[in-house]
Amino acid sequence: MLPEKLSNGLCSLQPGVPRRAITCEMVIDRHGARSDIRVYPSLIRSAARLTYVQVQRLIDGDEGAVPGQPASVGRHAIDASRVLRRRRFGLGSLDLEIAEAAVVIDASGAPLDVVARAPIEAHHVIEDLMIAANESVAEHLLERDLAGVYRVHPPPAQEKWTRLQNWGKRFGLSLQMTDCSNPGNMADFVEHLKLTPQAEAGQMLLLRSLAQAYYSPQVAMHFGLASQAYAHFTSPIRRYPDLLVHRALWNHWRGKASLRGLDDLAKHCSETERRALQAERDVTQFAACLVARRHQGEEMSARITGVHAAGLFVRPDDLFAEGLIPIASLGERTGEY
Structure with a gap:
């Protein structure tokens, strides 16, 4: 994350304040297909800063949750999210229902509890629109043969896929699928799994069977999203690969040379991401230990x-x-057992 003065100030959208940005514009039809994609420099003036709770209230029918024009834009965003999501899952994107751990702290920062945090539809709205933008920008880079950084998620190793299938057979999930490179096969397995009492344990086992995603200047499939080309573009204030994609676009528009050293930069970003994720897990586990100690x-x-x-x-x-x-x-x- 960039320093707070940048991430929450100069580089952050503030209601009524003009901000330089890169816009990814597209048409989304009722089937969730994207077309007429345009990526260009822009000046944006945000109309409102909404919370997930406000957007969820709008989704639930509370007309007063979001006033004025933002409510109209919000409803269009919700509709777009739903058709995008339906199409993505139809293509084989994985729909795992796994809750994340959230640490509840007091005013001093001491952990009080560790609870399950399940996503709400408001989270999905942002997620779906970001995925659509990320895919569109990746396609934009490819079509113009621009040097960039892509997010790659390989298919699971065959032995892990076979082990997962064998586990499923013990509970009546005898799916005779040998091609583990097809995300649709894994998605079908997940949907069958959700109908069993072993859904939670099975999804965790499936998650551990997946390969680790990484960054690369060479485009390749993102298995979990069933996407043939994917890049991180939407969060340049907190992810360096997104900033590299923005730089690639600006270099193209300004007629500058392509970015260099992308292999080393992509490798560095992948390694740094893994360290950050491990640090997050360590902090969560430490907080859980402090909470559990009270129940010793x-x-x-x-x-x-x-x-x-x-x-x-x-x-x-x-x-x-x-x-x-x-x-x-x-x-x-x-x-x-």
């Missing part, structure tokens, strides 16, 4: 989330965090 000695119900030679991974029903029960502590007790 209590007996509580929990769900087994993983089985390992070292023991059982479990998640208490009242705490959205995982912990390990060492195999040695189980003694002579046995169980079936």
Whole structure:
């Protein structure tokens, strides 16, 4: 993230304040297909700064949640989001329903609880429009043979796909699909999985079976989104690859030379992203440990989330965090799973 003076000030949209931007304009038909894509420098004056809660209230029919013209624009955005999403899932994009951990803190910053955070439709509206813009800009770069950075998500390794299929067969999900490079096959597996009592555990297993996404100057499929060309464009104040894409566009418009050293930059961005994600996980786990310590000695119900030679991974029903029960502590007790 850029320094706050930039990310939340000079480079951030403020209601009524002109801001230089790059606009990605497109026509979205009722089937979610994109056409007439234009990418160009612009000057934007934001009409309002809305919260996800406000947009969700608008979605739920609260006419007073968003006043005036922003409400009309918001309704069009909601309609566009729904057809884009329907089309994307129809093409094989993965629709995983996995809650994320959210740390609840007090005024001093001390953790009070770790809870499950499930997305609301307002989150999906932003996500769908950003994905449409990112795909459109990636196509724009390719059509003009511009040097840029793409987001690549390879298909799962065949052995992991086979292991996942074998796991599914134990619960009646005998999908005879051998082509793991087709995202539609994985998407079908997910939809069947959601209808079973093992949906939560199965989706976590599936998530762990997926390859890790990375950045590259060479375009390739984004498996999870079922996209043939994808770039990160919409968040230049918090992701350096987006800034590289913006620079590539500006260099083209200004007649400057293409960006150089993109292989090294893409590799650096991929490595930095992994470190940032690990740091986020470490902070969340540390907060969960602080919260769990207050319950030390209590007996509580929990769900087994993983089985390992070292023991059982479990998640208490009242705490959205995982912990390990060492195999040695189980003694002579046995169980079936």
